[in-house]
Amino acid sequence: MDTRFPFVDWFRNSSPYINAHRGRTFVILIEGEAMARGRSEQLIQDLALLHTLGVRLVVVFGIRPQVELALKAAGIAPKHHQGRWVADPAIMACVERTAAEQRLWLEARLSLGLPNTPLHGVELTAVSGNLVMAKPLGVREGIDFHHSGEVRRVRAAAIEGLLEKRSLVVLPPLGFSSTGEVFDLDASEVAQHAAMALGADKLILLGEASGLYDHSGQLQRQLTPADAEPLLRQADPGSELARHLGAACAAARHGVARTHLISWHDHNALLGELFTRDGVGTMITQHRYEQLRPAELGDIGGLLELLEPLEHRGMLVPRSRERLEHEIDDYLVIERDGMVIGCAALHTFSDAEMAELACVAVHDDYRGGARGELLLAEIERRARRLGLTALFALTTHTTHWFFEHGFRLADIDALPPLKRDTYNHARKSKILVKPLA
Structure with missing residues (x-):
């Protein structure tokens, strides 16, 4: 120099x-x-x-x-x-x-x-x-x-x-x-x-x-x-x-x-x-390295990296890149310094006043910080803005977490018709419902 x-x-x-x-x-x-x-x-x-x-x-x-x-x-x-x-x-x-x-x-x-x-x-x-x-x-x-x-x-x-x-x-x-x-x-x-x-x-x-x-x-x-x-x-x-x-x-x-x-x-x-x-x-500065926001197409790679280990463990149903791209507007993500460390999705049904809380996931390194609760609270706010009366979730591993947050067991008849028809009986997922008072 x-x-x-x-x-x-x-x-x-x-x-x-x-x-x-x-x-x-x-x-x-x-x-x-x-x-x-x-x-x-x-x-x-x-x-x-x-x-x-x-x-x-x-x-x-x-x-x-x-x-x-x-x-x-x-x-x-x-x-x-x-x-x-x-x-x-x-x-x-x-x-x-x-x-x-x-x-x-x-x-x-x-x-x-x-x-x-x-x-x-x-x-x-x-x-x-x-x-x-x-x-x-x-x-x-x-x-x-x-x-x-x-x-x-x-x-x-x-x-x-x-x-x-x-x-x-x-x-x-x-x-x-x-x-x-x-x-x-x-x-x-x-x-x-x-x-x-x-x-x-x-x-x-x-x-x-x-x-x-x-x-x-x-x-x-x-x-x-x-x-x-x-x-x-x-x-x-x-x-x-x-x-x-x-x-x-x-x-x-x-x-x-x-x-x-x-x-x-x-x-x-x-x-x-x-x-x-x-x-x-x-x-x-109020700017935080960690923020909750709607997902964007640029988050697809991060979502795949977050979800893949959970899919291998059988905790989540596998989701392809194409499916994530098609449903990206349903997703919320928690981003930390450019990395997707949490996500959740709200899937709505045209023939029902209830929606599915799906794909709730938090990276292993960032559990224990109430991030799951943060995602659930924002999903509930989004559902209420849409005029929905209840949420339902399907899970094989985390039933008690849903119990702790106001969900109760229900049978298959509680699901919207389209979800009922596509329910995977082989997975034997628990059906949980939470009213949105």
Whole structure:
């Protein structure tokens, strides 16, 4: 490899991401500590670069350290409760002033276009406004929070309109009420709700830590909300970890494809996370390596591999590739990282209000995880949507599993006429029926 121009290799490797991010919506939270510690200049340059690459940007900024410094200078000691300060009128006046100062400073830096700066030639229009509606926290545990609030809604249509005009939207940690009041908000909550309302492709949270670590000190590259929530329960209320994890988990569960936890201490964190294969922080995503879904023709090979051992043991009737292709719309599969590890089928009969639960199978390596129950529950939902009144199953090996899930023995007369006529008396399969109440 030619080491004279290492950036060339980096550029080649990042090109797929440049294309993938174009036209996407990113909500980026910059905590107040980054601005207070002089790290914002590099971040602003990186934001400008993302803008030139066609990324639609919503930037949320925090002001906690700036407000604390201003309160200290004014001799005001804020009262804290449940991880939030109580924004009485004196504190709220300081919050409003600080938020306005930080917004103006940020917009001024985003307007910088001198020839000797990375922003030279970049037309970047930064827009803010009453884009977040809020409501008061009210009185909690006997404490009146005054002007401390929480997000009621984000004006997504207005923000979308600004993004369509190639504006960069700036959101301070403030919200407005229909009665004309202003409320102090948590910046991570603003970012979370903005990402959810916009259906953002990414929520990026820039904080102190460079991600989440396990007990051995290893950086966790990817977690689901379920993986992250134990850490959230252990975090101190109001801490950055609690605020960021809470926002990340909620956003992931409400349609935001990916949330990234990275550190503003690292000058390369933002671009490194977005344009390298492994990233530099922790990503939280609802995407699971295992999912239940309708089967597709591309699953035929996986179904054959799953069913063949069970057919050899006499647990299932052999099914040819042609038969599976013909009946593929009847099947559900559980896919784990590209492998079919479970399946079930619902075969309906035009002359009956009952259907057959068939081909319930789970790979030997993945039994014991309630996957059979998951398949049965989805088959029952599918049957009810079709207006069916009962399910029946034929089995030679797993009678007790069906008993445990509401099936009862029946005789051949309980079967639909077509199934009754094709019943294989040589197999002597048990007939089980479950009403769908």
